[in-house]
Amino acid sequence: MENIRYDLITALPEIFILCMAMVILIADLFLKKNNRIAIYGLAQSTLLGAAYITFTTHAPSVTYAFTGTFVDDAMADVLKLMIYLGTSLILLYSRQYIQLRGMFRGEFYALVLFSVVGMMIMVSGQNMLTLYVGLELLSLSLYALVALDRDNAKATEAAMKYFVLGALASGMLLYGMSMVYGMTGSLNIADINNALMNESKIHAVLVLGLVFIVAGLAFKLGAVPFQMWVPDVYEGSPTAVTLLISSVPKLAAFAFIIRMLVQALPTLVVDWQQMLVIMAVLSIVIGNITAIAQTNLKRMLAYSTISHVGFILYGLMSASMNGFVYAMFYVVSYVLMTLAGFGIILLLSRKGFEADQLDDLKGLNQRSPWHAFLMLIVMFSMAGVPPTLGFYAKFSVLQAALEAGYLWLVVFAVLMAVIGAFYYLRIIKLMYFDEPLDHSPIVAPLDMRIVLGVNALALLVIGMMPQGLMELCIYAVTRSLS
Amino acid sequence: MVDYFSLDYFLKHILSFAIWVPVLSGIVLLFTADENKPDNTRWLALVGGLVSFLVTIPLYTHFNFADGGFQFQEGFRWIPAFNINYHLGVDGIAIPLILLTSFTTVIVIIAAWEVIEKRVAQYMACFLIMSGLMIGVFSALDAILYYVFWEAMLIPMFLVIGIWGGPNRVYATIKFFLYTLLGSLLMLVAFIYLHMQTGSFEVTDFHRVTLPLNVQILIFLAFFTAFAVKIPMWPVHTWLPDAHVEAPTGGSVVLAAIALKLGGYSFLRFAMPIAPDAAHHLSGYMIALSLIAIVYIALVALVQKDMKKLIAYSSISHMGFVTLGFFIFNNLGLEGAIVQMVSHGFISAAMFLCVGVLYDRVHSRQIESYGGVANTMPTFAAFAVLFAMANSGLPGTSGFVGEFMVILGAIEANFWYAFLASFTLIFGAAYTLWMVKRVFYGEIANSHVAALKDINKRELLILSTLAIMVLALGIYPQPLTDMTNATVTQLLSQLAQSKLPAGFTSGL
Numbered sequence: 001m002e003n004i005r006y007d008l009i010t011a012l013p014e015i016f017i018l019c020m021a022m023v024i025l026i027a028d029l030f031l032k033k034n035n036r037i038a039i040y041g042l043a044q045s046t047l048l049g050a051a052y053i054t055f056t057t058h059a060p061s062v063t064y065a066f067t068g069t070f071v072d073d074a075m076a077d078v079l080k081l082m083i084y085l086g087t088s089l090i091l092l093y094s095r096q097y098i099q100l101r102g103m104f105r106g107e108f109y110a111l112v113l114f115s116v117v118g119m120m121i122m123v124s125g126q127n128m129l130t131l132y133v134g135l136e137l138l139s140l141s142l143y144a145l146v147a148l149d150r151d152n153a154k155a156t157e158a159a160m161k162y163f164v165l166g167a168l169a170s171g172m173l174l175y176g177m178s179m180v181y182g183m184t185g186s187l188n189i190a191d192i193n194n195a196l197m198n199e200s201k202i203h204a205v206l207v208l209g210l211v212f213i214v215a216g217l218a219f220k221l222g223a224v225p226f227q228m229w230v231p232d233v234y235e236g237s238p239t240a241v242t243l244l245i246s247s248v249p250k251l252a253a254f255a256f257i258i259r260m261l262v263q264a265l266p267t268l269v270v271d272w273q274q275m276l277v278i279m280a281v282l283s284i285v286i287g288n289i290t291a292i293a294q295t296n297l298k299r300m301l302a303y304s305t306i307s308h309v310g311f312i313l314y315g316l317m318s319a320s321m322n323g324f325v326y327a328m329f330y331v332v333s334y335v336l337m338t339l340a341g342f343g344i345i346l347l348l349s350r351k352g353f354e355a356d357q358l359d360d361l362k363g364l365n366q367r368s369p370w371h372a373f374l375m376l377i378v379m380f381s382m383a384g385v386p387p388t389l390g391f392y393a394k395f396s397v398l399q400a401a402l403e404a405g406y407l408w409l410v411v412f413a414v415l416m417a418v419i420g421a422f423y424y425l426r427i428i429k430l431m432y433f434d435e436p437l438d439h440s441p442i443v444a445p446l447d448m449r450i451v452l453g454v455n456a457l458a459l460l461v462i463g464m465m466p467q468g469l470m471e472l473c474i475y476a477v478t479r480s481l482s
Numbered sequence: 483m484v485d486y487f488s489l490d491y492f493l494k495h496i497l498s499f500a501i502w503v504p505v506l507s508g509i510v511l512l513f514t515a516d517e518n519k520p521d522n523t524r525w526l527a528l529v530g531g532l533v534s535f536l537v538t539i540p541l542y543t544h545f546n547f548a549d550g551g552f553q554f555q556e557g558f559r560w561i562p563a564f565n566i567n568y569h570l571g572v573d574g575i576a577i578p579l580i581l582l583t584s585f586t587t588v589i590v591i592i593a594a595w596e597v598i599e600k601r602v603a604q605y606m607a608c609f610l611i612m613s614g615l616m617i618g619v620f621s622a623l624d625a626i627l628y629y630v631f632w633e634a635m636l637i638p639m640f641l642v643i644g645i646w647g648g649p650n651r652v653y654a655t656i657k658f659f660l661y662t663l664l665g666s667l668l669m670l671v672a673f674i675y676l677h678m679q680t681g682s683f684e685v686t687d688f689h690r691v692t693l694p695l696n697v698q699i700l701i702f703l704a705f706f707t708a709f710a711v712k713i714p715m716w717p718v719h720t721w722l723p724d725a726h727v728e729a730p731t732g733g734s735v736v737l738a739a740i741a742l743k744l745g746g747y748s749f750l751r752f753a754m755p756i757a758p759d760a761a762h763h764l765s766g767y768m769i770a771l772s773l774i775a776i777v778y779i780a781l782v783a784l785v786q787k788d789m790k791k792l793i794a795y796s797s798i799s800h801m802g803f804v805t806l807g808f809f810i811f812n813n814l815g816l817e818g819a820i821v822q823m824v825s826h827g828f829i830s831a832a833m834f835l836c837v838g839v840l841y842d843r844v845h846s847r848q849i850e851s852y853g854g855v856a857n858t859m860p861t862f863a864a865f866a867v868l869f870a871m872a873n874s875g876l877p878g879t880s881g882f883v884g885e886f887m888v889i890l891g892a893i894e895a896n897f898w899y900a901f902l903a904s905f906t907l908i909f910g911a912a913y914t915l916w917m918v919k920r921v922f923y924g925e926i927a928n929s930h931v932a933a934l935k936d937i938n939k940r941e942l943l944i945l946s947t948l949a950i951m952v953l954a955l956g957i958y959p960q961p962l963t964d965m966t967n968a969t970v971t972q973l974l975s976q977l978a979q980s981k982l983p984a985g986f987t988s989g990l
Contacts, residue, residue: 365645369604380637385663386630395626396564399674407675414667421663422656425640429652433644470563 010065010072012057013050013080014120020046021113028106036104043091043109047116051084060479068188069127074479075258075328076124078472079251083119086248086335087112092451093343094240096444100351101238103148111148112244115141119252128177128187128264131256135173135220138252139166142245146237158236165229169219176212179205180265189264196267207271213260214275221253223309224282231294234302239349239356242298243342246305247335250312254331257316258324262481269319276317277409283310284413288420298356300423301341304382307420308334314413315397318404321478326396328473333381333393333462340378340456344371347444347452361427363436371442372431374456381459383424384417388463392470496540497554497570497621500580501614504534504587508610515603524595527606531591534613535584541577547964550574550972552623552686560627566683569623574969575750575820576620578962579743582827583620586739587613589944590732593835596940597731597842598646605646608638609732619744625673625683625752629666632744636662639733639741646730654721654728661721665708669752672704676756689755689976692983698760705753712745715805716775719798726794727847731838734790738797738830743823746804750816750973754808758977761809768809773902775802780909784916789837789847792917793830796873799906800826806903807888810895811977816970817963818887824962825872825880825955832869832948836862839941840921844930849920853927858934863922865937865945870918872952874911880955 008015024042031038054077062073091112098104114137121134143166147159181187183206184195196202215226222230234242261272287307294300312334315327348355348364348371355361365372381390394417402410462469485491492499507530515523546553552571560568572580590609598605615638618631636659643655673683680687693701711718722742726734754761761768776799783795800822807819839862840855841847856863872879875886885906892900926932937945955962 385637386633391630391633392561392564395670395674398671399564399677402671402674403678407671410671410674411668414671415664417667418660418664422660425656425659428640429644429656432641433652433655465561467561467563470561474563 007065007070009057010063011070011124013053014117014124016053017046017050017113017117017120020049021110021117024106024113025110028110031106036106039106039109040091040095040104043113044088046113047084047088047091051081054080054084060475062480064126068190069130070124071126072124075255075476076480078476079123079255080120082251082332082335083116083123083248086251086339087116087244089339089343089451089455090240090244090247092448093339093346094243096448097238097240097346097349101149103238103240108145108148111141111145115145115244115249119249122252123255125256125259126189128180128189128192128260131259132170132174132177134252135256136170138249139170139220142241142249145241145244146233148241149238152238154236155238158233161229161236162233165219169216169226172212172219173216176209176214176216179209179212183209189259192264193266196265199267202268202271207268210265210268210271211275214272214279217253217257217260218279221250221257221309222306223279223313224286224306225279227283227286227306230306231299231302234298234305235296235356239298239342239346239354243339243346246301246342247338250309250331251335254312254328258477258481261316262319262324273317273319276313277406280310280313280317281409281412283307283313284416288416288423291420291423294423295358296356297345297358297361297427300358301338304420304423305334305338307416308382311394311397311413314401314406314409318397318400318406320400320404321481322403323397323400324481325470325473325477326400328477329470330393330397332469332473333389333459336455336459336462337378337381337390340374340452340459341382343448343452343455344375344378347371347448348442350440350443358427358430359437361430362434362438364431367436367439368442370453374453375431376428377456377459379424379427381463383421385421386463387460389459389466389469391463392466396470493540493544493554495556496537496544497556497572497617499537500534500541500584501570501618501621503537503614504530504584504610504617505614507531507534508607508614511603511607511610515607517601517603520599520602523603523606524591527591527603527610528588530606530610531584531588531613534610535588538581538584538617541572541580542965545574545577545965547574548968550968550970555623557623560624564626564683565677565681566626567624568627569684570621570627571623572621574966575747575973578820578824578965579740579747579827580617580620582743582824583613583616583740586736586827586831589831589835589947590735592940592944593735593838594730594732597838601645605642605732608642609736612638612642612736616740616744620747623685625676625685625688627683628685629670629673632748633663633666635741635744639737642733642736643725643729647728647733649728650724651728654724657721658725661711661718665711665718668704669708672701675701685751688752691756692981693757695759695763695982698757698981699763702753702757702760702764705748705757709745709748709753710771712748713742713801713805714745714798715771715802716779716798719775719779722798723791723794726797726834727788727790731834731841734834734838735831738793738834739827742797742801743827746801746808746819746823749805749808755973755976757981759980759982761977762811765809765811769806769899772802772806772809773899775799776806776903776906777909780906780913783913784909786913787849789840789849789917789921790834791847792849792913793833793837793873796833796910796913797826797830799910800830803885803888803903803906806899807884807891810891810899811974812891812894813970813974814887814894815891816974817966818884818889818891820884820966820970821880821887821955821959821962822884825884825952828948828951828955829869829872829879829881832865832945832952833873835941835944835948836866836869839937839945843934846930849917851928852921852931854922854924855931855934856922857926858931859936861942862937862945865949866922867918868949869952870914872956874914875907878953878956880952880959882956883959
């Protein structure tokens, strides 16, 4: 009995959010249309409450729960706090957008909170099945969210595509896990590691299982050659949902990779390192080059995401403590940049107008110099130009890769970054050098304007003082992995 | 207790002031500007520019001329996680360039007074911020700090060309940005590699580390791509004519007067002292590229029809002298190259301003649109001829001093270098004076020229200031050479020492 209570406390934030999601679903039934805004407030306070619980129960030590299938360590807590923060921004940025499109319903908020729980379980899972269940909870919520606007043919198509390919990826992941289970006799991360440590020879089935696991992860992450779904889903989904798909789940995916590859299968490092190298290089090439040909802003950002995933993999493939720290730093930076970038798209959209074409940004500097400036920061940050946060993100992963001895791959990544800079510059060109096509005033709630401003300026400010964020990542990763 | 208003405090942090005063005044300008009252914005910008200039003056007056090392050093640990420090310091090579930067910014602000009508605040802010960032490049003693300034300075320049430029501005500005970015990213890789060898990003540590020859060559080439693009050297110069032609006058002035010097300065600060053996090893190629720039690009300049393009090619040709002076490794050559950099800063700025004066009135940069301008604008013609003479290296002007010193240095190294380099005196005179002849002399060519009004007081002010500088440096270059002397001597002795590890030839 004592044990159960202890377990429940360790998973308290997850339990809290889950309960609140139920409350929101029920409350939605009893609220009149004009009072629906209360649901939004409820969702935001849920995240705030969860943040409070995570923060106050935080300890630098590692705590296991539910017979070792669930873990609460520094990395989990830091990433969870980032997830709350990111989700809270998503809810804020998307409020007006979904109100205008008839999606402002309890389901939206409940599904978002379910996906948050999924991500939290991915972050804290210490057993292959726990991790898998978390991933599925996240994925299923996202499929439903993409299709939430059910009369929108494009969104429904995107949801279908996302679901079919996502299910395939889950299948592969599960298949790979079963092979690992077959060879080691356990699904627990720590037990798998121990079983393999004593093994003198690595069996081929294990490597085959690893291939399936890495392929499944790459699908979820959107790394080449498993990236096909990314642009279509980004383009087809309502922008508010694209914002969700493209941002915080990457934090969970990062934790997932760390748990699976670094904590469970470090003995196979030579094998997974090779796979990550190939995927990293291909992602950077395909992402950056294909992005140039896009005319749709959301598709362009989708390819930009693929190239960012490539850079994150550069950190992971270094397979060193520094590499993992820098990869985490990159993921966090990426999430901040993406939130601000899609935030601007949401800001510019209005009823019946999506602002998702590149041309919709034309002349933004004349319509609103302030928002053009914010987008300028985001674009330069994505391109990795100092003094923005994106520079340190790229700088650090390249440093890790160079320390791991990948000199020519680093030079190659750098050349690709120049190609990447081109399409970010094109956005700036549209905003600053062209005349506006559309003169309608930009209408957005005050809280969104302020938070978006803070979000984008944070890229600049953290870019000038990255020490704090870096220390946080060092703390999280070293406490959890050593 | 620190007294923040004492002279002592100011002198200790003078470089920070030199960097951040213009940057902050640019930011203030952006936030306080009122589009309907552009005159307030202009005066505010001018005050910001003047204060920024005054702040840099003590660098000269409080400089210790006998010391060839870094002075006015300051710093703190900036990003300990990466071992990056905010470390500033300048030597005799950096200070003239810093003064040139803050001086040019004032000129650019005055030159834009009535010319820029749309988005005045953004224009002025871009130049002020750029000025601070470029001073940062000249004074950073930490490689990553240097890199941050170096890259950040691209952003305002990109916007200046793109927003206020000519018809083909988008192509030109994106080309400018991508060319420079490509080179600088390779330099970043070199920095990270050097960090792995030394455990720090301090420039002085980089200067000390021993490296095998093949590693030095790779590092030198990484730096070379960054700096050769910036200077620019043949054959990576093609972005410069495009950028100059499309940029507004102020953009051209800053580009020619200062941005090109960033490349020259960086050769002396990074490429050569970090990889001295590679620099010696590859000096033949570098000299060959410099001579191609001097001779071939001068011939290209000869056939230009667009005045700005002609001056752009002339800049490339003159910068060929700078790189030639660097790679002959002697005192005269190196000092000549530095004098040439400063002098070219004044002359090219003046030349572009002269084109700007004509362009504002006639809206054409083509030589054939003009003829007989001297008849309608006699005062202006006098200035233009003076600057043209300086550009072709007439004795008594600053253009002569640097070129003469480099040629003397080249004779010491090899007679044929000097022989080829001295062609510039012929070609330089040919393309510059021929342009002057076609634009200013002869009959009044058309009604536009007939309707020209001579320069106003504002234009007179900037052109005469520059004329004084060109003549002063030409007649009495001593203050400048005194300043660089100790540093150049120290640099040369540093370059003469091999940095190869004992007993190794290959290290990769």
